[in-house]
Amino acid sequence: MSRLFYQTRLERPQLDRADGIYMWDVTGKRYIDGSSGAMVSNIGHSNPRVLAAMKTQMEKSTFGYRLHFQTEASEALAERAAGLAPEGLNRVFFVSGGSEATESAMKLARQYALTRGQAQRYKVISRMPSYHGATLGALSVTGYAPMTAPFDPMMRAMPKIPAPRAYLDGLDPDDPATGAHYAQMLEDKILEEGPQTVLAFIVEPIGGASTGALVSPAGYMQRIRQICDHYGVLLIHDEVMTGGGRTGRFFAAEHWDVAPDLICLSKGFGGGYVPLGAVIARDDMVEAVLDAGGFIHGHTYAGNPLACAAGLAVIDEIEENGLMANTCRMGAHLKSRLSDLMQKYPMIGDVRGEGLLLAFELMADRRSKTPLPVEFNAFDRLVEIAYQNGLIIYSRRTRGGLSGDHFLVCPPMIVNEPQLDELIGLLDQSLSQFMAEVPSDLFRTA
Numbered sequence: 001m002s003r004l005f006y007q008t009r010l011e012r013p014q015l016d017r018a019d020g021i022y023m024w025d026v027t028g029k030r031y032i033d034g035s036s037g038a039m040v041s042n043i044g045h046s047n048p049r050v051l052a053a054m055k056t057q058m059e060k061s062t063f064g065y066r067l068h069f070q071t072e073a074s075e076a077l078a079e080r081a082a083g084l085a086p087e088g089l090n091r092v093f094f095v096s097g098g099s100e101a102t103e104s105a106m107k108l109a110r111q112y113a114l115t116r117g118q119a120q121r122y123k124v125i126s127r128m129p130s131y132h133g134a135t136l137g138a139l140s141v142t143g144y145a146p147m148t149a150p151f152d153p154m155m156r157a158m159p160k161i162p163a164p165r166a167y168l169d170g171l172d173p174d175d176p177a178t179g180a181h182y183a184q185m186l187e188d189k190i191l192e193e194g195p196q197t198v199l200a201f202i203v204e205p206i207g208g209a210s211t212g213a214l215v216s217p218a219g220y221m222q223r224i225r226q227i228c229d230h231y232g233v234l235l236i237h238d239e240v241m242t243g244g245g246r247t248g249r250f251f252a253a254e255h256w257d258v259a260p261d262l263i264c265l266s267k268g269f270g271g272g273y274v275p276l277g278a279v280i281a282r283d284d285m286v287e288a289v290l291d292a293g294g295f296i297h298g299h300t301y302a303g304n305p306l307a308c309a310a311g312l313a314v315i316d317e318i319e320e321n322g323l324m325a326n327t328c329r330m331g332a333h334l335k336s337r338l339s340d341l342m343q344k345y346p347m348i349g350d351v352r353g354e355g356l357l358l359a360f361e362l363m364a365d366r367r368s369k370t371p372l373p374v375e376f377n378a379f380d381r382l383v384e385i386a387y388q389n390g391l392i393i394y395s396r397r398t399r400g401g402l403s404g405d406h407f408l409v410c411p412p413m414i415v416n417e418p419q420l421d422e423l424i425g426l427l428d429q430s431l432s433q434f435m436a437e438v439p440s441d442l443f444r445t446a
Helices: 048-060 073-085 098-115 138-142 145-154 176-193 220-231 283-291 304-321 321-346 379-389 417-435
Strands: 015-019 020-026 030-033 089-095 122-126 160-162 198-203 234-239 260-263 278-282 348-354 356-360 394-396 405-409
Touching: 030 417, 048 304, 073 089, 073 278, 073 304, 089 098, 089 283, 098 138, 098 198, 098 234, 098 260, 098 278, 122 176, 138 145, 160 176, 176 198, 176 220, 176 348, 198 220, 220 234, 278 283, 304 321, 321 348, 321 356, 321 417, 379 394, 379 405, 379 417
Parallel strands: 122 160, 122 198, 198 234, 234 260
Antiparallel strands: 015 020, 020 030, 089 278, 260 278, 348 356, 356 405, 394 405
8 A cells, every 4th residue: 555645545557757748657558648747747748958957957966055055057047037027027036836936925925015014914815716826825815615615714814806707607708898897806805805905916817727727808917907006906926827838928917918016936837847936026025025124934945956957948948949839839729629529519618728728618508607517526537537548637626616627638838730639539539438428418509
């Protein structure tokens, strides 16, 4: 019996090796990594450039504590990350993962408010549903009941507003009035809570696991920036999943030309080679906090030179091989193929996303957006069928974690068209098998 434990008793085969978009278990069975792990392995597995960079750094040093030394790799990666960020966001704080990035951003925001004599500002508004991490601070701004409910007594509840799920509300996501409608909910919540108490608003420009690649409606990102400015509320962009080129831009917010005050970054930033993340902040915020006595926060592995060397090589691979352009091309092809499957299978009620952050949602009735019965456990069952067929996809429940079933299809950014066709073939096979398990008269296509 394994001494390891994770979330459940689910057993998986032992991984033998991985290369590109493929992974093999010890029996020799091959899998397509159709979700890049948890939307992490953006440049694929076993990339020679990254492995070489890690080997070079390992021969120099694998650890240098940030209070004892500066390191060439961490300084270089901070310079590179700041150069990719919107103008004015020039300061970088390294962490080891997305939850750490979220907590670091919230703590920096709070300490900045204190330097401005705004001790009453502590509330961080987020959305329902949303996911910003698994630690207690990150969970306080996460809107996903199965993950948060057990720990509610241990957390300070933070205000929530509805995520802009226009497709469920019968609204046109391309109409600026739709974006204004959902953004108004933020202003209403700020006024309800008392503007003097609201510290920040945290938002994924394009949704991740909790909403299944939900793209912000027209005008939404611009309007929430205006609202935050008006009330002195800091805007935090959670780009843990969307950053690193996954949507065809290095940061998803670039699709709307909107700059936040803080950016949370991880997952594809390290590409799955090392635990790595970052918070990128405005200069004036960092200077104010440092002038006031310093940032009261830190993690042992912050700025680890081995992690930073890998992160630099990941960015080199993305930029020098045109992977963001490839993401746009292959994302359009994959989205078209998913739409073809929607025409074939009446249970697919929506296809959405940007670049290679794509998802489809299963429904019993496309017209009413009625979800599949919870007891079908579709979000688990289809993933399991696909896995047995050699395809890895990622699922969650769309409606706050309680019902609705969506599936993220997010292969590495190196994927090519024949590989996508192979992926779609396995997904088609898996959907057909799942359909055979549910009553045929359940679905309506109108």
